[in-house]
Amino acid sequence: MKKRTEVSEAVIRRLPKYYKCIEKLINEDKEKASSKELSKEMGMTSSQIRQDLNNFGCFGVQGYGYNLGLLFKEIENILGLDKGYRCIIIGAGNLGSALLNSKEFKKHKFDFLAIFDNNKEKIGKSVGTFKVKDIKNLKEYINAEKVDIAVLAVPDNAVMKNYLELLNSNITGIWNFTQTKIESKGNIKVETVHLVENIMTLAYKMNAVNKNIVEGE
């Protein structure tokens, strides 16, 4: 596979949007789309779309457009969604339970296999069809079950202990819902969900109306 370099964070963040948009078009039995058609769906300019997709070696054919099947396969491959990911959740509170019970992740091949907690009152209790497992067995479970991703849905005072344990396991991805800053290290990649920043972006948009700050594209 050829080496792809210097893909900007902004483009990376748009890839899942392309994936979902193209999946939708394929589900509507469409086989091809021009950058103009994609631009309508994505809410971006055609030239931005051509530029983005060129980054990944996906070239449209003049007068034909993009072959959606090929494009989907390529983006699926770039995101590694063809093989799927085995995930566990650490923290059996409301957030962990909400994630475990959501059907959206499984649809896109993120399989949630188990949920862990250190609270004796929670261990053994049911969350949907799962029983909460003892955090003591975390590392053993990860290695035996070949888990790829651990979701951190614990209080902030518990993050570092769990993080250090994950560093010693075979995990390769951490999805961090805590306020604690964790950075990718070695083979372990980290993605943090910044909910506070997200509601601040909403605040910006609401506030921009009053102040004539124009919303971005």
Place this chain on the structure above:
Amino acid sequence: MKKRTEVSEAVIRRLPKYYKCIEKLINEDKEKASSKELSKEMGMTSSQIRQDLNNFGCFGVQGYGYNLGLLFKEIENILGLDKGYRCIIIGAGNLGSALLNSKEFKKHKFDFLAIFDNNKEKIGKSVGTFKVKDIKNLKEYINAEKVDIAVLAVPDNAVMKNYLELLNSNITGIWNFTQTKIESKGNIKVETVHLVENIMTLAYKMNAVNKNIVEGE
């Protein structure tokens, strides 16, 4: 106030990061910072930082840097965080409960005032220190309590009914946790939390390691 125009989505999305970064520096008793210092904190280049902040009329002084107090006030003002936001949650499931119980939002002046549901088994029950209110009283409550933001944490089949009701209320912001696509309309601005897209970004990073795709900045 001067009219600010054409601020890109990428810059808008970075504003909350600037806000939190500058807040942190101020809490460490720092009064000023160069774009180079900010660059270390933000994990971005100095020139990108100067460019971003110029968008909002925040100019650093050569040889002095940025006055953090002024910069913080300006960004706080742009985000409307100086006055704060009154919020309610629709949907008293695990996700709604997790958001209601989090302390992070209040810290940044997003005040969660109430939680609503249409499920008779949930209405009147406690979620932390709150009692779940009947969705029937939603509009009345919003208008009486001058609510700014409604958080949609309901199943997808319930979204449109709630959305239409919100359109008829005095709400000005919707924070959407559902999979249903809702767009800003008139005075109502919408921000959607795309959790599936977020975990796909993690997948990209994990997958990029194996394929020599270089991570963006």
